[in-house]
Amino acid sequence: MATITDFQVPIEQFALGTTFARVSDLYVEIERFAAQEADSAIPFVWVQAGEFEAFEAALSEDPSVEAFTTLAEFDGERFYRMNWVDEVDLVVHLLLEEDGAITQARCGGDTWHLQVMFPDHDSLSRTYEFCEENGLELTVDSIYRLDNDDESQFGLTDSQYRTLSTAKDEGYYEVPRETTMSELAEELDVSHQALSERLRRAHGSLVDRALSASKTQHETDQSVRKPN
CATH class of the missing domain: 1.10.10 (Arc Repressor Mutant, subunit A)
Known part of the structure; x- marks a missing residue:
């Protein structure tokens, strides 16, 4: 049965850690992922930043980002396409190995908050084991099944x-x-x-x-x- 899981990952174990360390007043929310090769994940990202020039300068030197392209700007936010090639083992595992769908991914500081839909509870368990084996500090906030209407509290986490x-x-x-x-x-x-x-x-x-x-x-x- 499909399972929705909310969890946190420390920024230094995921992506954009260097950028967040250098840029204040920064908030990033991933709209969707496009995973291509086995060692890369391509996110499409909305960004709020006090100074976009400083953000893009930091992004250019971030080891987790190979390249980025500005796609749009709207109401003080910018929309980017990024190529992540480092520090994305967890994302690639979720997308390519366990058929997970990352439905939410956001970061405003020290921690990435992700929501992932797994096809079943076993795939969630394997992902948790994968994180432990690779030294990733995965903190689970909540778990619920899609069909469990009463326990999922009207579809809310x-x-x-x-x-x-x-x-x-x-x-x-x-x-x-x-x-x-x-x-x-x-x-x-x-x-x-x-x-x-x-x-x-x-x-x-x-x-x-x-x-x-x-x-x-x-x-x-x-x-x-x-x-x-």
């Missing part, structure tokens, strides 16, 4: 569920609001950016779930109304 629950308790959804985004981020001990991304993804999951249920109910109602 554990961190998303806790975030929404805390936001509700603190009055974030009241009118007027009883807490700010910054106060909520401090309460959850996460950055403002991380909280914003988590809320956006959680809201998106809930909307998708609601629309899917509404569509199913509508189709059922239409079927009932049709004359025999």
